[in-house]
Amino acid sequence: MTQDPSSKPSFAKRAGGKKPGYKGKPKPPPRRPGLPPEGPILLYGLHTVEAAFANSDRKRKKLFATDNALKRLEERGVKIDVPVESAMPRALDRMVTKDAVHQGMILEADPLPAYGPEHLKKGRLILALDQVTDPHNVGAILRSAVALSADAVVTTERHAPEEGPVLAKSASGALDMIKHVRVKNMAKFIAEMRENGYTSIALDSDGPESLENTMFGERTVLVLGSEGKGVRHGVREACDHLARLDMPGEIRSLNVSNAAVLSLYVARQKMGL
Structure with missing residues (x-):
């Protein structure tokens, strides 16, 4: 049985709608993590x-x-x-x-300069976000970190919002009031902070101890993860302690921006800041 030529899919349809010889737009150059593709x-x-x-x-x-x-x-x-x-x-x-x-x-x-771990050697309290991707959440966390006098907020270069208008507006000025450090590898960053005298505590709803009963150091990194996955296994393993925020109600966990506020408040009480 022969097929009606008119019923055959055209080249354009077989190739996703592209005509023969179509090369498409050139790919943009690689983007530095945390910065827009070009311009201010x-x-x-x-x-x-x-x-x-x-x-x-x-x-x-x-x-x-x-x-x-x-x-x-x-x-x-x-x-x-x-x-x-x-x-x-x-x-x-x-x-x-x-x-x-x-x-x-x-x-x-212009975007802010690229701050790195070397800018944190004199800090006392740092908040690290392991692949928190929502710019509204990160912006709200930056604002809370400023309000509670944290020294810096650290995010990953990938799977984290880049600096831009949504993040800046959500932070309501905090983006320009606190160091926002971006790192390639969060577990490696935590290990480097340990060498600089920091104790690292990862927040997890199944943590063996409540945050209030966890041993803090004189210098502390609090690590929070994404709402879906939480702190990744490798990052948890790199931390000194795993702790939970005890919730008396039926819901055991908080939105990450709310958890950041509460954990920073507890940390300040425990560290006498």
């Missing part, structure tokens, strides 16, 4: 922009703002040291993603 990033919102102007490590480029937003920044004593382009709210809306609350101001700036 856009930071928006009052607290985020204010903190970026106060951070000497932040290289600022240009401010787009409404007249009212510019007045608000000046009233708060923000020293604006970049060119300013007056813009209407609708023009600013087109610069950011839908539903982004820019509050009439968008700052064009």
Whole structure:
């Protein structure tokens, strides 16, 4: 039985819709972990922009703002040291993603420098996030870490949000107020911190001891994992202690951003900070 030629799939259909000779767009160059593919990033919102102007490590480029937003920044004593382009709210809306609350101001700036473990040798309390991927959660954790005077927040280079407007806005200025360190290998980082005198404690709902009853060192790294997988096995094995947050209710675990707040609070009480 012969097949009607008209019923044969075309080359385009067999090849996923591409015509013969189609080469597609060239692949973008490799991206450095934690940085956008190219060019500056856009930071928006009052607290985020204010903190970026106060951070000497932040290289600022240009401010787009409404007249009212510019007045608000000046009233708060923000020293604006970049060119300013007056813009209407609708023009600013087109610069950011839908539903982004820019509050009439968008700052064009370079990403922050790449901080590393060498910047943490004088710290007391560090919060490490093992493959926490949600930028809203990481942003909220950065904010809590600043509020509870942690020295740094550490994330992995892969499977963690890159620096960008969503993370910065969720952090509400905290991104420019605390060192955000990115590491290639979390287990290796914990081992390096041990050599610098840190005790490492991984949080796990099945931990043998409650965090309140766990032995803290004078310098401590608290390690939290993703909501689905928790702290990975290899990272847990690298830590000195495995501890749990005891929940009196029917739900045994917290959202990672809430767990970060509680664990930082307990750590400060235990360490006398």
